[in-house]
Amino acid sequence: DTEVTQTPKHLVMGMTNKKSLKCEQHMGHRAMYWYKQKAKKPPELMFVYSYEKLSINESVPSRFSPECPNSSLLNLHLHALQPEDSALYLCASSQDRTPNYGYTFGSGTRLTVV
Amino acid sequence: RKEVEQDPGPFNVPEGATVAFNCTYSNSASQSFFWYRQDCRKEPKLLMSVYSSGNEDGRFTAQLNRASQYISLLIRDSKLSDSATYLCVVDGGANNLFFGTGTRLTVIP
Numbered sequence: 584d585t586e587v588t589q590t591p592k593h594l595v596m597g598m599t600n601k602k603s604l605k606c607e608q609h610m611g612h613r614a615m616y617w618y619k620q621k622a623k624k625p626p627e628l629m630f631v632y633s634y635e636k637l638s639i640n641e642s643v644p645s646r647f648s649p650e651c652p653n654s655s656l657l658n659l660h661l662h663a664l665q666p667e668d669s670a671l672y673l674c675a676s677s678q679d680r681t682p683n684y685g686y687t688f689g690s691g692t693r694l695t696v697v
Numbered sequence: 698r699k700e701v702e703q704d705p706g707p708f709n710v711p712e713g714a715t716v717a718f719n720c721t722y723s724n725s726a727s728q729s730f731f732w733y734r735q736d737c738r739k740e741p742k743l744l745m746s747v748y749s750s751g752n753e754d755g756r757f758t759a760q761l762n763r764a765s766q767y768i769s770l771l772i773r774d775s776k777l778s779d780s781a782t783y784l785c786v787v788d789g790g791a792n793n794l795f796f797g798t799g800t801r802l803t804v805i806p
Contacts, residue, residue, distance in 0.1 A: 625784060625796035626741065639793065673740055685731045685786070686794060688740040 586610050589674050589689035604659040604692045606674030615657040618673040664696045703785050703797035711805050714775050718800045720768045720785030729788040730761055732770045734781045775804045
């Protein structure tokens with residue numbers, strides 16, 4: 584069982600839909616991340632939240648909108664996505680900004696845009 | 698030049714074999730190094746951190762050579778359950794980790 588919980592596990596959405604991905608951790612970690620992973624590729628960083636503030640946005644299109652309501656929760660709001668956005672979306676957390684102990688990943692949301 | 702480079706494999710080895718993976722990184726200021734394991738259609742899971750003095754966890758041994766900016770992972774007595782993709786991961790500072798493309802291992806009965 585992973586200590587970072589992501590919901591839903593699978594999502595199919597149309598290009599005009601609005602949906603949200605959710606991530607939760609109760610390890611007291613103060614940094615949380617969204618990654619995108621395409622098949623047979625490594626994860627690509629999208630956003631970093633550190634102490635509930637957005638610290639990194641890797642030039643992600645505005646159709647992806649992150650939100651960190653509190654130190655345990657991280658959301659990713661999706662709107663007007665394209666089929667090429669279909670991927671595995673991974674949430675991760677770490678103790679703080681310095682990744683000395685690595686990241687703990689959630690099991691991901693497999694997103695298909697139709 | 699990529700931040701982290703790995704041989705993508707695939708490595709197909711018989712059960713019981715010893716297999717080694719290598720990885721090079723470009724940022725000489727990197728301080729933290731990891732090996733992650735990723736099973737098909739699953740999330741990456743931390744296998745082990747890599748320390749300057751080298752470290753061992755059961756059948757797994759990780760080595761770091763800072764002078765050559767090189768990291769290795771040795772798996773002894775391979776099991777079928779070791780079949781996975783192994784990701785070399787290096788910190789890039791500023792709250793970022795760089796992932797290699799992964800090395801795919803298949804252990805054959």
